[in-house]
Amino acid sequence: MKKDFYLTRYALIIKKLEATPSTYSQIEEYLLNSFEFQDAGIKSYSMRTLQRDIREISDLFSLSIHNKKRRDNRYYIESRPIMEVDGYNQKLLESFQISNALNVYPDFADFIFFESRKATGIENFYDLFFAIRNKRILLFEHYNFKNKKMTSRKVHPLALKESKDRWYLIAVDTKDKLLKSFGLDRINYLTVGSQNFREKYEYNLRDHFKNAFGVMNLVEQNPQKIVLQCSRHQGEYIRSFPLHQSQKEIKETQEHIYFEFFLHPTYDFMQEILSYGKEAKVLEPETLIQQIKNNLSESLKAYTDQ
Template identity: 85%
Template sequence: MKKDFYLTRYALIIKKLESAPANYSQLEEYLLNSFEFQDAGIKSYSIRTLQRDIREISDLFNLSIHNKKKGDNRYYIESRPMMEVDEYNQKLLESFQVSNALNLHPDFADFIFFESRKPTGVEHFYDLFFAIRNKRVVTFEHYNYKNKLMTSRKVHPLALKESKDRWYLIAIDTKDKTLKSFGLDRINYLDVNATKFREKYKYNFREHFKNAFGVMNLTEQNPQKIVLKCSKHQGEYIRSFALHQSQKETKETPEDIYFEFFLHPTYDFMQEILSYGKEVKVLEPKNLVENVKKHLQESLNSYFED
């Protein structure tokens, strides 16, 4: 059994048991017939390896897999982690599957093409993660694209959030005690201080982000019901890959699909809507409709000015 193949095995075992319980023979048949095993040239999978894999899956993914001792001796997932851990596990599994495919086949560059834009700022990720867990004060220089200024910041780091392939630090700025977000790609000269902050902040970020789209000022707006009318063509894409977890399909006609959301009508969400052009129209709320109209009119005016 190839040593660098274990993550692929874990992903396949979880995938199989999530669909239905299976005994050793069924798992062995599923694994050996998978394209991953065939591609790697693996022709055997012992019960001893399965038992070791189950222990490792439990430690790594917090998934409890048990075996029904009576009857057909099937393995099944007994318990699942909390929702937030489950989201993390899913992303981890996806990363493992892609990573293993690339590691096993050095010629992947002829068949797999990544986005040419390179994410920046991720070199600060673990330092900030450490600072958050240990309540360490953090200082850094932060660049503002709007006013093109570099400013010194001293913050109490509280969370990290991903939005559109960018990572943001959510922190309390000690200068004005305000909750702010800082793009990791705009942070320079990061220093995690030995000093700890003692304040006990009561933010429930999971609850806040539940109604968020992108990165936002968490105190700026209340979440609202948002209704979109989408062309049938674009609606099919939005149906298959939801814009937000609150998305609900409310109506379908031969020409259109209607969706309802409950979230903060932020600038980030408006930009997402605008990216679909005439294929998506905002019906509610009125203030978002007016903001979209204003933005479109200003965009049109900029062309006439030329």
């Protein structure tokens, strides 16, 4: 068994057992018939390897795989972790699958094309993660796109948040004690202090992020019910790739599909809706409808004033 193939095995085993409980023979047949195993030229998969893979899957992805020995001898995933951890595990698994495929086949550049518009700042990711876990004070320079100025910051880091291929540091600014977000691609001259901050903040960031779309003002907005009417064409895309975890399909007609969300009506969410043009229309709340109308009026005015 190839040593660099283990992550692909893990992904395939999880995929199989999430679909249906399976015996060792069924798992073996599934793996050996997969394109991944055929491409790698792997012809066997032992019970011993399966048992080792199950232990390592449990350690790496917090998934408990058990065997119904007293009944039909099938393996099954006992439970999935909480939503936030599950999302992390899914991202991790996807990254491993892609990384493994690219490492095994170095000619991937001829037929796999990545998005070239990637934000920078990931080089500081582990330092920030370390500071958050150990409650270390952070010092850095942060560039503001709006006023085009670099300012010195001293913060208490609390979390990292991803939004549209960008990462943000969520931290309390010691200057005004406000919770803010800082784009990692705009952080310069980062220093992880040797001192710990002692403050115990009561922000429930898990609840905030649960109802978040993009980066938001964490202290002022409250989540609301949002109803969206989409053309059937656009609705099919949103149905297959939900905008948010709270998305529910509430109605369908010959011409439209209707969705309901429960989230913060942020600027990022408004921009997402505006990107669909006439294919999507907000039906409630009224405050968001008015914001979209104002935005469209200002956009039209920018063209008519030329």
